[in-house]
Amino acid sequence: MVKNPDHVTIAVTDLERSKHFFELLDFELKITDVISGEEVAKYMDVPDIEADHLTMVLKGAEPRFEIQLLHYRNPKIFSDPKISNLARPGYNHLCFKVENIELAVDHLRKNGIKIRSHIMEYLHRKLVYIEGPEYITVELAEWL
Known part of the structure:
Protein backbone atom coordinates (compact mmCIF):
# COMPACT_ATOMS: atom_id res chain seq x y z
CA MET A 1 0.00 0.00 0.00
CA VAL A 2 2.58 2.62 1.09
CA LYS A 3 5.48 3.08 -1.33
CA ASN A 4 7.86 5.56 0.33
CA PRO A 5 7.93 8.73 2.45
CA ASP A 6 6.78 11.82 0.55
CA HIS A 7 7.24 14.69 3.00
CA VAL A 8 7.33 15.79 6.61
CA THR A 9 5.73 19.09 7.63
CA ILE A 10 7.07 21.08 10.57
CA ALA A 11 5.22 24.05 12.07
CA VAL A 12 7.83 26.69 12.91
CA THR A 13 7.96 30.08 14.60
CA ASP A 14 11.27 31.19 13.05
CA LEU A 15 11.01 30.55 9.32
CA GLU A 16 14.46 31.77 8.26
CA ARG A 17 16.29 29.88 11.00
CA SER A 18 14.38 26.70 10.18
CA LYS A 19 15.06 27.08 6.45
CA HIS A 20 18.77 27.56 7.19
CA PHE A 21 18.84 24.39 9.34
CA PHE A 22 17.55 22.23 6.49
CA GLU A 23 19.83 23.92 3.96
CA LEU A 24 22.73 22.71 6.14
CA LEU A 25 21.36 19.18 5.66
CA ASP A 26 21.38 19.63 1.85
CA PHE A 27 17.74 20.57 1.28
CA GLU A 28 16.98 23.32 -1.22
CA LEU A 29 14.00 25.65 -1.35
CA LYS A 30 11.72 24.77 -4.28
CA ILE A 31 8.32 26.34 -3.52
CA THR A 32 7.22 29.33 -1.44
CA ASP A 33 3.49 29.79 -0.95
CA VAL A 34 0.93 31.22 1.44
CA ILE A 35 -1.94 28.95 2.35
CA SER A 36 -5.31 30.31 3.44
CA GLY A 37 -8.99 30.09 2.71
CA GLU A 38 -11.98 27.97 3.55
CA GLU A 39 -10.88 24.79 1.74
CA VAL A 40 -7.49 24.67 3.50
CA ALA A 41 -9.08 25.63 6.85
CA LYS A 42 -11.51 22.70 6.54
CA TYR A 43 -8.82 20.27 5.37
CA MET A 44 -6.46 21.12 8.23
CA ASP A 45 -9.22 21.83 10.77
CA VAL A 46 -7.60 25.19 11.57
CA PRO A 47 -10.19 28.00 11.33
CA ASP A 48 -9.04 31.22 9.62
CA ILE A 49 -5.68 29.70 8.71
CA GLU A 50 -3.04 31.82 7.03
CA ALA A 51 0.48 30.44 6.86
CA ASP A 52 3.70 30.62 4.88
CA HIS A 53 4.36 27.22 3.32
CA LEU A 54 7.90 26.47 2.13
CA THR A 55 8.74 23.24 0.33
CA MET A 56 12.37 22.16 0.64
CA VAL A 57 13.61 19.18 -1.38
CA LEU A 58 16.50 16.91 -0.42
CA LYS A 59 19.08 17.23 -3.21
CA GLY A 60 19.66 14.00 -5.14
CA ALA A 61 17.11 11.94 -3.21
CA GLU A 62 15.37 9.25 -5.21
CA PRO A 63 12.50 9.03 -4.63
CA ARG A 64 11.96 12.73 -3.98
CA PHE A 65 11.70 13.70 -0.29
CA GLU A 66 10.47 17.04 1.04
CA ILE A 67 10.49 18.95 4.29
CA GLN A 68 7.61 21.42 4.33
CA LEU A 69 7.91 24.36 6.71
CA LEU A 70 4.63 25.81 7.91
CA HIS A 71 4.88 29.28 9.48
CA TYR A 72 1.51 30.35 10.89
CA ARG A 73 0.50 33.98 10.55
CA ASN A 74 -2.92 33.03 11.94
CA PRO A 75 -3.49 31.48 14.39
CA LYS A 76 -0.41 32.44 16.37
CA ILE A 77 1.54 29.45 17.67
CA PHE A 78 4.27 29.13 20.29
CA SER A 79 7.38 27.02 20.60
CA ASP A 80 7.54 24.42 23.37
Whole structure:
Protein backbone atom coordinates (compact mmCIF):
# COMPACT_ATOMS: atom_id res chain seq x y z
CA MET A 1 0.00 0.00 0.00
CA VAL A 2 2.58 2.62 1.09
CA LYS A 3 5.48 3.08 -1.33
CA ASN A 4 7.86 5.56 0.33
CA PRO A 5 7.93 8.73 2.45
CA ASP A 6 6.78 11.82 0.55
CA HIS A 7 7.24 14.69 3.00
CA VAL A 8 7.33 15.79 6.61
CA THR A 9 5.73 19.09 7.63
CA ILE A 10 7.07 21.08 10.57
CA ALA A 11 5.22 24.05 12.07
CA VAL A 12 7.83 26.69 12.91
CA THR A 13 7.96 30.08 14.60
CA ASP A 14 11.27 31.19 13.05
CA LEU A 15 11.01 30.55 9.32
CA GLU A 16 14.46 31.77 8.26
CA ARG A 17 16.29 29.88 11.00
CA SER A 18 14.38 26.70 10.18
CA LYS A 19 15.06 27.08 6.45
CA HIS A 20 18.77 27.56 7.19
CA PHE A 21 18.84 24.39 9.34
CA PHE A 22 17.55 22.23 6.49
CA GLU A 23 19.83 23.92 3.96
CA LEU A 24 22.73 22.71 6.14
CA LEU A 25 21.36 19.18 5.66
CA ASP A 26 21.38 19.63 1.85
CA PHE A 27 17.74 20.57 1.28
CA GLU A 28 16.98 23.32 -1.22
CA LEU A 29 14.00 25.65 -1.35
CA LYS A 30 11.72 24.77 -4.28
CA ILE A 31 8.32 26.34 -3.52
CA THR A 32 7.22 29.33 -1.44
CA ASP A 33 3.49 29.79 -0.95
CA VAL A 34 0.93 31.22 1.44
CA ILE A 35 -1.94 28.95 2.35
CA SER A 36 -5.31 30.31 3.44
CA GLY A 37 -8.99 30.09 2.71
CA GLU A 38 -11.98 27.97 3.55
CA GLU A 39 -10.88 24.79 1.74
CA VAL A 40 -7.49 24.67 3.50
CA ALA A 41 -9.08 25.63 6.85
CA LYS A 42 -11.51 22.70 6.54
CA TYR A 43 -8.82 20.27 5.37
CA MET A 44 -6.46 21.12 8.23
CA ASP A 45 -9.22 21.83 10.77
CA VAL A 46 -7.60 25.19 11.57
CA PRO A 47 -10.19 28.00 11.33
CA ASP A 48 -9.04 31.22 9.62
CA ILE A 49 -5.68 29.70 8.71
CA GLU A 50 -3.04 31.82 7.03
CA ALA A 51 0.48 30.44 6.86
CA ASP A 52 3.70 30.62 4.88
CA HIS A 53 4.36 27.22 3.32
CA LEU A 54 7.90 26.47 2.13
CA THR A 55 8.74 23.24 0.33
CA MET A 56 12.37 22.16 0.64
CA VAL A 57 13.61 19.18 -1.38
CA LEU A 58 16.50 16.91 -0.42
CA LYS A 59 19.08 17.23 -3.21
CA GLY A 60 19.66 14.00 -5.14
CA ALA A 61 17.11 11.94 -3.21
CA GLU A 62 15.37 9.25 -5.21
CA PRO A 63 12.50 9.03 -4.63
CA ARG A 64 11.96 12.73 -3.98
CA PHE A 65 11.70 13.70 -0.29
CA GLU A 66 10.47 17.04 1.04
CA ILE A 67 10.49 18.95 4.29
CA GLN A 68 7.61 21.42 4.33
CA LEU A 69 7.91 24.36 6.71
CA LEU A 70 4.63 25.81 7.91
CA HIS A 71 4.88 29.28 9.48
CA TYR A 72 1.51 30.35 10.89
CA ARG A 73 0.50 33.98 10.55
CA ASN A 74 -2.92 33.03 11.94
CA PRO A 75 -3.49 31.48 14.39
CA LYS A 76 -0.41 32.44 16.37
CA ILE A 77 1.54 29.45 17.67
CA PHE A 78 4.27 29.13 20.29
CA SER A 79 7.38 27.02 20.60
CA ASP A 80 7.54 24.42 23.37
CA PRO A 81 11.02 23.29 24.49
CA LYS A 82 9.43 20.28 26.23
CA ILE A 83 8.99 18.69 22.80
CA SER A 84 12.69 17.72 22.96
CA ASN A 85 11.89 15.23 25.75
CA LEU A 86 11.99 11.89 23.94
CA ALA A 87 10.29 10.07 26.83
CA ARG A 88 6.80 11.22 25.87
CA PRO A 89 4.09 9.90 23.56
CA GLY A 90 3.78 10.99 19.95
CA TYR A 91 6.41 12.09 17.46
CA ASN A 92 9.89 11.09 18.59
CA HIS A 93 12.42 11.94 15.87
CA LEU A 94 13.28 11.94 12.17
CA CYS A 95 16.46 10.21 11.01
CA PHE A 96 18.59 10.95 7.94
CA LYS A 97 21.25 8.64 6.53
CA VAL A 98 24.70 10.25 6.08
CA GLU A 99 27.92 8.95 4.55
CA ASN A 100 30.30 10.25 7.25
CA ILE A 101 28.74 11.08 10.60
CA GLU A 102 31.85 12.76 12.05
CA LEU A 103 32.08 15.17 9.09
CA ALA A 104 28.35 15.88 9.30
CA VAL A 105 28.53 16.64 13.03
CA ASP A 106 31.58 18.87 12.52
CA HIS A 107 29.79 20.79 9.73
CA LEU A 108 26.67 21.29 11.85
CA ARG A 109 28.60 22.33 14.97
CA LYS A 110 30.55 24.92 12.95
CA ASN A 111 27.19 26.34 11.84
CA GLY A 112 25.81 26.66 15.36
CA ILE A 113 23.62 23.56 15.46
CA LYS A 114 23.27 21.95 18.89
CA ILE A 115 24.43 18.31 19.03
CA ARG A 116 22.25 16.54 21.61
CA SER A 117 24.22 13.35 22.13
CA HIS A 118 27.54 11.65 21.58
CA ILE A 119 28.01 9.42 18.54
CA MET A 120 27.20 5.83 19.43
CA GLU A 121 27.15 2.53 17.55
CA TYR A 122 23.90 0.57 17.54
CA LEU A 123 22.31 -1.91 15.12
CA HIS A 124 25.13 -1.67 12.54
CA ARG A 125 25.03 2.14 12.50
CA LYS A 126 26.73 5.15 14.02
CA LEU A 127 24.00 7.43 15.40
CA VAL A 128 23.78 10.96 16.80
CA TYR A 129 20.92 13.23 17.86
CA ILE A 130 20.89 16.91 16.88
CA GLU A 131 18.44 19.67 17.75
CA GLY A 132 16.29 20.80 14.85
CA PRO A 133 13.88 23.72 14.51
CA GLU A 134 11.42 24.22 17.38
CA TYR A 135 13.40 21.81 19.56
CA ILE A 136 12.49 18.76 17.44
CA THR A 137 15.00 15.95 17.47
CA VAL A 138 16.73 14.95 14.24
CA GLU A 139 18.97 11.90 14.14
CA LEU A 140 21.82 11.15 11.75
CA ALA A 141 22.79 7.58 10.90
CA GLU A 142 25.89 6.24 9.18
CA TRP A 143 25.54 2.57 8.19
CA LEU A 144 28.59 0.48 9.05
